[in-house]
Amino acid sequence: MSDPDAYIALISSLPGSERLFVAKQPPLSRLRLDGRLKALTPEDARVLKVMEHALSWNEYNMDVTDAQAVERCKQALADIPQPTLRSLFLERMDLRTVVAALRMRMQGGSPPAGAFGFGRWSRHIPANWGDPDFRLSVPMPWIKEARQLLEAEDPLGLERLLLSVSHKQLKRHAGRHIFDFEAVAIYVLIWNIFDRWAQSNAQDAAIRFEKLAQQAMANVADFDFERVSA
């Protein structure tokens, strides 16, 4: 259990996490966030870094194997002493394991031998490979929608659903922590979700721009620009 009053000034100096999702402009850049996080003790800063290193996709190379990712998560879990953060970490790993299994099955993969992924469902999933929702629709009610989005080949919709589920998980834990280290860690993880959310919006905009540009250019495909300029 962390000191409940450890980071009062730090938490009060951060814009509310709800504001991150409604603001047109990011109310807090990563640079400013890192500046505020200098108030953390070295031990807390290390734990936060370990969590981000294991949870942030930006920290993974494209060629990382499943075994390497699972090993990194196991090492991270051993370095996180706070029960709330451990529980939060495991919930995120459960989510990723289920989504990875859905993707694998979608690509025609056969049930993995032994354990799959990381967490409490790693043996349950291969045992229920034939069920559309791996018999997890009760503990994970979002799994049906995720499967449907995956089948509809809507990666952006799936990304948003997963970010939304992760955000709800974090907010549920945030209610019990106001000014302690767990509150700071949860804020940073929510900021990371906001960052990915903003990136997915930017990607959406880029795709839409590309389509519009192609449609516009299709009408002038035979246009001779050199003659016009002459």
Next chain:
Amino acid sequence: MNELVLTLGWLGIYAPMALGAAASAIGCAIAGQASIGAMTETEGGYGRFVGVSAFPSTMVIYGIVIMFTLNRDVTPENAGGLFGIGILSGIALMYCGIWQGRACAAAINATKEKPEIFGLALAPAAIIEGFGVFAFVFALVISAGIS
């Protein structure tokens, strides 16, 4: 034996003042840290934050008044009463001060995002203040029965 009883009597006289001072110091420090943090994030309304962070300072005032009310010649007959009232009212004031500081910190943190809830956000701190007043007033009432 009488010396120990007299010592407890003097402890009871000074306890509300000492514990009230500790309560105010801790409470104001907790709420003050929140106001400093909020000031780095907001563009105005700093005076309100500082004012709210001073709320727990009332606990030491209550402690001083209780101390003066209990202050009298300590005898083996009245030492037990002085000790009981002084220590228990001091502990009550200390808890009120610390938790009022936390309530004020939460209020400051919330009102930096939504200034319109400033009054309502202070309700928990005001209720805790009420409990501190109970401890203060009834310490005065009970102390009238000590010779």
